[in-house]
Amino acid sequence: MEAETSRPNADEVEQTKNKLLSQFIEPFLLSRPFPYLWLGQLISFLGSSVTMVILPVIVYSITGSTTTMGFIMAAYMLPNIIMLPISGWIVDRYNRIHVMLTTDLLRFVIISVLAGLLFAGSLSVHVLFVLVALYGAMDGLFQPAYAAVRAVVFTPEIRNSANAMTQISNQAVRLIGPSLGGILVTFMSAGWGISLDALTYVASFACLLLLRKLIPFQRSQTAKSSGVGNDFTEGFAVLKGNAWLWITIVVFSLVNICYSGLVTVLLPWLFKIHLEMSPYVYGIAVTCSGAGAIIAGLVFGMKKQWHRRGIFAYGGAIASGIALLLMSITPNAVGLCALFALEGFGIMIFGLIWETTMQELVPQEAFGRVASLDMLGSFALLPVGFVVIGWLADVIGGTQTIALFASIGILALICALLVPAIRRFD
Known part of the structure; x- marks a missing residue:
């Protein structure tokens, strides 16, 4: 008799699990653009999380100065902040996918140059300042475009689950990325870790190319x-x-x-x-x-x-x-x-x-x-x-x-x- 009464409870638990799982699968099933946007940015976020762990190692190996590290972070943030008002205007007047593609391409070039200089052993702190500042400016252009594209792709029927899925994935990568960066810089070199970041922008670029075909661009009359x-x-x-x-x-x-x-x-x-x-x-x-x-x-x-x-x-x-x-x-x-x-x-x-x-x-x-x-x-x-x-x-x-x-x-x-x-x- 106890087995018979416990069976419905087990079924209810299973149904609840299936319902929760379906909520997070819905964005992939109901939205054709979502998988491309989600996967591309997840991969590039992994590369960025690796780089942010390796960057202090690079700075301290060149200068040994915590003050310099502080200035390096300022060199990243200030161009990012300055770019934001300009990027908002650009994002609302031009194709947002094209903006993201352009910034991915430029960030790939910046990170590739950094990796090449590390492999050659010729990176100076002055060049690092310039590269970090350029990277920060590109981030300041990319993020408003990415936010605007999310608002288009995350339609009302999938909005909560799509936002939750994106943030859960990012947090999972944030747990994995620092460890991966530490392993790469310890057992290989900083150059290999930075190279991985560069390759993630290639993957992101490919996903955005596929996404571009699914989201037609229409410039608003006010923008014209x-x-x-x-x-x-x-x-x-x-x-x-x-x-x-x-x-x-x-x-x-x-x-x-x-x-x-x-x-x-x-x-x-x-x-x-x-x-x-x-x-x-x-x-x-x-x-x-x-x-x-x-x-x-x-x-x-x-x-x-x-x-x-x-x-x-x-x-x-x-x-x-x-x-x-x-x-x-x-x-x-x-x-x-x-x-x-x-x-x-x-x-x-x-x-x-x-x-x-x-x-x-x-x-x-x-x-x-x-x-x-x-x-x-x-x-x-x-x-x-x-x-x-x-x-x-x-x-x-x-x-x-x-x-x-x-x-x-x-x-x-x-x-x-x-x-x-x-x-x-x-």
Whole structure:
């Protein structure tokens, strides 16, 4: 009798598993463009994650200077930031697939030159600055185009699962890429790791060529007739017309400084210097953050439609901030790994809701400009934030700075939730 009553429960579990699996398979079955966009960018993201691990090795082998490494990252970010307003205008006036193809080709050339100089043993720090700056500018052109193409490919019937699948895949690669980069640079050479990155752009280029045939380009009438000034005004007008969009961009221009600054500058210090933990413990904690983000993607992708998204999005970001705040008073590795998982889960929930709402609310003909304004708000002040957080940690202490900036981020998010347009956004 017990076996008979347990059988339906087993069937229900199996049905639930099949339903969840079908949700994530749907984008591949219902959208012909999705597999090409997903695969191409997944492969190139793997190459980029390998390069970002190898780049510090290259810099330290040439100069041995942490200051130089900081300037190298600034050389990447500043052209990226400067390019964003220009790229938004370009993306909305020209074929977005062609923009992506062009940037993939140019990034392939830049990375190939870097690999060639490494193999020849003739790379200088000055040349590295130039190559990194060019690469950053191309990223600043590529990302708004990629965001605009996603908005076209991720149609309403697959939007949640497509965004979730993309982010889950990226997080999985983020776990694999650093390890692969470490293996390549340890057992082969930095040149081979950089060469792998170059080859990934070839794969991405091939996928985009196939994608181009599936997404015809139609230039909007406003793009044909309006000037540059009017184009930018239209992008601001789209944001101004929706409180959810512009308030969130403004709030996260501050929150990103607080959260990203802590994650980039002070959390490595917390593990290595303050708590004197082995490097592998920090690596495990970062892996836990990725695992938390993957779980968030799985949860979000389970449903085609979520309600009360304003509360869920900001609640996720607040949970991420609380995790960062508690890290300042958590002395053991297990607790820190759990907090890293919560941090990754919370910020991914926000990111997925933000991505889907952008795709819903922003008109296709203005998406490039709005996406570039969003990225500009997110990235423009990050270099300043990194410097301020590092300086303040030397003045008042690292754990105090972690607690302070985490609290500022949480407070900004709570204040935003007091606005009805944010709290009631559905």
